[in-house]
Amino acid sequence: MPRWLYKNLSDENLMRAYAGGRARAFDCLYERHRTRLFSFIRRQCGSDAIAEELVQDAWLAVIRQAKNYSPQAKFTTWLFRIAQNRLIDHWRKFGATANVVTEELTDRLAGSCRTSSDAELEDLFAVLQDLPPEQLTTMLLKIEGFSRQEIAEITSCKQETVKSRLRYAKNHLKEALEVSA
Amino acid sequence: MRLNQDEALKELLSQRTPDQPSPRLDESVKKAARLELERADKSESWLAWLLAPASFAGNVAASVMVTMLVFFGMAKMVAVSEPEVILSEPVLLASSPQENTLSTPAPLSSSSMALSSMKRPAYEIYTPDQVLLEISLPSVPDLIRSMEFVADSDRTTATIELISALAEINSMIRIGELEFARSRYNELRQRCYACQLPNSLEALALAKLDSPGQG
Numbered sequence: 001m002p003r004w005l006y007k008n009l010s011d012e013n014l015m016r017a018y019a020g021g022r023a024r025a026f027d028c029l030y031e032r033h034r035t036r037l038f039s040f041i042r043r044q045c046g047s048d049a050i051a052e053e054l055v056q057d058a059w060l061a062v063i064r065q066a067k068n069y070s071p072q073a074k075f076t077t078w079l080f081r082i083a084q085n086r087l088i089d090h091w092r093k094f095g096a097t098a099n100v101v102t103e104e105l106t107d108r109l110a111g112s113c114r115t116s117s118d119a120e121l122e123d124l125f126a127v128l129q130d131l132p133p134e135q136l137t138t139m140l141l142k143i144e145g146f147s148r149q150e151i152a153e154i155t156s157c158k159q160e161t162v163k164s165r166l167r168y169a170k171n172h173l174k175e176a177l178e179v180s181a
Numbered sequence: 182m183r184l185n186q187d188e189a190l191k192e193l194l195s196q197r198t199p200d201q202p203s204p205r206l207d208e209s210v211k212k213a214a215r216l217e218l219e220r221a222d223k224s225e226s227w228l229a230w231l232l233a234p235a236s237f238a239g240n241v242a243a244s245v246m247v248t249m250l251v252f253f254g255m256a257k258m259v260a261v262s263e264p265e266v267i268l269s270e271p272v273l274l275a276s277s278p279q280e281n282t283l284s285t286p287a288p289l290s291s292s293s294m295a296l297s298s299m300k301r302p303a304y305e306i307y308t309p310d311q312v313l314l315e316i317s318l319p320s321v322p323d324l325i326r327s328m329e330f331v332a333d334s335d336r337t338t339a340t341i342e343l344i345s346a347l348a349e350i351n352s353m354i355r356i357g358e359l360e361f362a363r364s365r366y367n368e369l370r371q372r373c374y375a376c377q378l379p380n381s382l383e384a385l386a387l388a389k390l391d392s393p394g395q396g
Contacts, residue, residue, distance in 0.1 A: 005352060012368065013361055018214070020360075021222070026214040034207065039200040052206045059210040063217045071368075 011075030019066045026066075030059065033079060036144065041083055043140060044133065045090065054090055058083035073153055077146070081154040084137065091133065135169040138162055309383045313354050313362060316386040321347055328376060335375035342373040350382065 006014060006028040014032075017025035037058065042051040061082050131139075134155065141151045148166075152159045307315065319327075321343045330336040346369040353362035366382040379385050 005356065008349060008352065009361070010349075010365070010368070013365060016361065016364060017358075018218075021218055023211075023215045023218055027211055030207070030210060030214070034202055035200070038202040038206075042200040048200075048203075051200070052202060055202060056206055056210060060213055063210075063214050066217070067221065 012071040015062075015066060015069050015071070015075060019069055026063070029075075033076065037079060037083055040080065040140060040144060041087055044087055044137060050090065054086045055083060057086045061086075074150065077150045077153050080141070080144075080146070081156070084154050085156075131169055131172065135165045135172075138165040139169050142166060309381075310359055312383040312386050313359050314357075318347060318351060318354075318382075318386055319388070324376075330375055339373050339376045342369060343376065346373075 006017070006025055009017065009025070009028075011029060011032070014025045014029040018029065038051060038055050041054050041058075042048065045051050045054065058079065062079060137155060138151055141154060146154065148159050148162050151162045155162065321340065324343055324347075325336065325340055328336075328339065330339065346365060350362045350365050350369075353359070353365065363382050366378075366385070370376070370378050379388055
């Protein structure tokens with residue numbers, strides 16, 4: 001199959017094509033999601049090396065399960081769920097480290113180029129440090145564009161839980177920013 | 182509060198150079214994907230090798246059965262003499278068409294058999310693969326015209342779904358990836374409830390063929 005055609009296929013069909021023996025289909029699927037998945041994990045764990053290890057594990061799980069893959073959910077939901085489970089296993093084993101979102105904020109605020117919203121971002125940073133990991137994960141998934149239902153599937157919880165985590169996280173941020181304002 | 186938290190986070194994260202996995206990771210994942218395919222191929226070929234004797238025996242048995250069935254079937258066809266009698270009757274009655282139509286149901290059944298073999302429905306003539314390869318799918322406007330929608334929004338949604346899905350399905354059929362085309366069609370059926378599409382892609386193609394004014 002020509003390469004351009006793979007690009008037109010949905011994720012689910014690319015998985016089927018890969019399961020049917022077409023390696024290029026997997027390449028295309030990997031290229032499509034490599035950055036997004038890596039960023040998602042990287043922002044929740046301490047180092048590039050750990051993120052790479054977890055992401056590699058997630059992709060290997062996808063590869064191993066390709067033969068039995070049946071699209072009951074969107075491929076991305078499935079992929080992110082696998083990766084998130086790897087991350088949770090890692091946290092259980094080694095404990096949750098400071099998330100990278102806060103590191104990014106620190107880096108940016110430490111830079112010379114400060115904008116008018118920097119003060120607010122600084123407050124945001126302070127609040128983010130206090131957010132429990134599951135609330136941060138939920139927020140990151142929301143920012144990645146996943147729906148509540150998809151976030152619920154990825155994080156293995158009910159939609160109501162997702163809703164409340166988002167509400168808690170937002171309220172937490174809002175209150176903190178209002179106080180500082 | 183002037184700053185929307187979601188937006189702030191999004192903006193902040195986008196300002197940073199996006200995290201990229203290393204080329205080493207890319208390489209190792211893609212290599213693992215290829216190795217898994219090779220491993221699957223090898224295990225399948227071993228399985229085929231192991232099953233080959235059984236398959237051979239099965240094929241021989243099946244061949245013998247088919248031969249016997251054909252033989253007995255042929256013998257039965259040859260033994261039955263009634264069709265010859267029936268076939269001879271229309272020739273005799275051909276000179277008086279009225280009489281023919283009124284008094285000879287048996288020859289009519291024979292000729293209608295012949296006619297029915299000429300006008301057999303498409304699903305009997307084509308295999309499922311041939312249906313997809315030889316009969317083009319209906320166009321989106323034709324499909325939309327043939328559908329009934331409760332609300333205009335359903336029509337719009339259906340149109341969008343059909344345009345993208347049929348383009349993809351037609352591309353797949355053109356290059357002979359019929360299974361992908363079928364699975365994409367099933368996906369379309371699940372996604373677009375308002376479309377009320379036939380059960381299979383073949384049925385969709387044949388529906389076009391069977392609709393009035395189509396060949």
